Amino acid sequence: MFRLMSDPTRLSIILACLDAPASVGEMAERIGISGSLVSHHLRLLRAARLLQADRRGRQVFYAVMDQHVRSMLTDMVDHVTEAGPEGETEGEVAAPG
Numbered sequence: 001m002f003r004l005m006s007d008p009t010r011l012s013i014i015l016a017c018l019d020a021p022a023s024v025g026e027m028a029e030r031i032g033i034s035g036s037l038v039s040h041h042l043r044l045l046r047a048a049r050l051l052q053a054d055r056r057g058r059q060v061f062y063a064v065m066d067q068h069v070r071s072m073l074t075d076m077v078d079h080v081t082e083a084g085p086e087g088e089t090e091g092e093v094a095a096p097g
Helices: 008-016 024-031 035-047 067-081
Strands: 050-056 060-065
Touching: 008 024, 008 035, 008 067, 024 035, 024 060, 035 050, 035 060, 060 067
Parallel strands: none
Antiparallel strands: 050 060
C-alpha cells in the first residue's frame, strides 16, 4: 500500500478524490496528465483496495474506499502543512539569528 502511494502521480490521484468522488476526466484535468495514464494508475489503486468505483450512467467516479485510509492521508497532509514552533511550515528551515 505504501509503495503504491509513494508514487507522486498515484498520491495525487488519491488526494484528488479524498474529499469527494471524482471521474477520470476530472482527475486528469486537476493533475495535468492524460486520462489513459489516470486509468492505468486507478487500476492499481483499485486492486490494492485504496479506491472504489461507483458507476453513474456512463461515468465512473472514484473515492477513497476506507475511513482508515482517509484518516491516514488527512493526518499526513495536516502534519506536512502545519506550522512548526517558530511559524515555519514543515520542511522549511528558519533563517538564522
